[in-house]
Amino acid sequence: MRINSLISVYSLAAAFILISSSVTLAASPASDPTDSIPHSLFTVGIGGGLIGGLYDGFYPYELLKKHGDFGLGAPDKLDGELLVFKGEIYKTQHTGKTSLVNEHELTSFAMVNFFRADRRLAPPKGLNKGALFHYLDSVLTNVNGMYAIHISGKFKTVKTRAFPPVKAHQHTPLAEMLNLQKFFEYKNCEGDLIGYRLPPFMDNTNISGYHFHYLSTQKDNGGHIIDLLTDDIVIEIDTLNSYTIQPPATKDFEHFDFKKNREEDIKSVERGGKN
Template sequence: MKNLCLRCFLLLMIFTCLKTSAQQKVADKNLFSAGYAAGFIGGLYDSYCPYKQLKQHGDFGLGAPGKLDGELMVFNGKLYQTQSTGKTTQLADTGKTPYAVVCFFHAEKKYKCNKPLSKSALFSYLDSILTNQNGIYAIHIKGNFSTVKTRAFPPVDKPYLPLAAMLDRQHFFDFKNIKGDFIGFKIPALMEGAHISGYHFHFLSDDKTGGGHIIDLLADDITIEVETLTSYTIDLPQTPEFNSFDFKKDRKEEIKSVENGKKQ
């Protein structure tokens, strides 16, 4: 009887390990979204997804804190928030987010670039190496920057306005001759709406005291790491606000305005 129990225990342990391994393989190369981009852009700023749950799906990514209180970065499994004051701090896992996008980042390819690159030049260079127009790419850029301009929104109260209607409330931060990390993604047009298509980056300084959504940059000497993701999953808010939100409106121009920090 004792041997039978031992065998059952060992079989259970093996099954658990195999199941965990299979779950990890599913999680790897998967882009996980908490919330729906068009809904967030349209004013769904109430938090619903716990940070602890978010971290089960990725150690690398970006998003927003509740009530639009700044910008969120997920880097090396840690959460950081840049507030509208410019203050950047590491967050405990006790909070929640209305919108975030994460993955478990494993660099597959690495590129070095030691010449000055503006934002548009950097994106053109990325286009030249990320050639699958329908590919999902996680991108980590580390290095030295002559200039990084970021932004963060202040917290807001209900009734919430769409993000593009609050561009005059942005707070901008200018960093000079700084080292740090760009955390971001290139999302294909086929995922527009559920995600923000194109390039989307947040910045985190080496000393973890500065950050935010990237508006402009001048890179000096950088290393680019890339992983191609092969699937995506979305966790949708189960709230009355989400259930009644009108998704028929085309928000492409609003998203461009929000990404660039100015009306198009």
């Protein structure tokens, strides 16, 4: 009886998702080829720790791949920006170079999931970042929901950034290194935005709100999204329903002060500036 009511809640949610879709997709496969839970986000590291200076990698990319084929993150020593797409892991460095990572190397912070779209949307053209997020907010109505978001197509402008690597054992807070960011601006380009909208209760461990990284179709440009202007794009949504956190296995982590409030730092780092 109670089980039935739980199943009903999930069925209703599923029905709602299908009804509200612009395009109804084929059902997701019943299980992934791995042991991972479907529609679950896997996070390596603690967002507040990365922002506060825990840049040392501790989790190999080859293990990360077992938990998702889609996602974003930071390489060991903050050497660029990570993006995971169709099971491949790319990094864009401060030189602008974008390449596949060496799978034996490490990440200090990353979030991934096995992307299985439950909705596909075709928004109007010519949206800037604010308008795109406003459009997404109108569709993703559960303010406490977790959404993986894949945006593909043509852009009039994409502006990204990447950090240069820190020295070994350097722990300067990220918000104090914003002047070191390198910015890149691509005009009339084509590619994929890989990202998430995460709810307020995930602040600190993850990063709440919207967060996207970019990869060009040619896999030669990328970075953390600072601004954009869309042309002709398609949006796919994977509604997530649980998440797992794997905290760092480092000595520095054991002594890190998580009681300090880094909310403003997290926001300024995500935006790429204090304003």
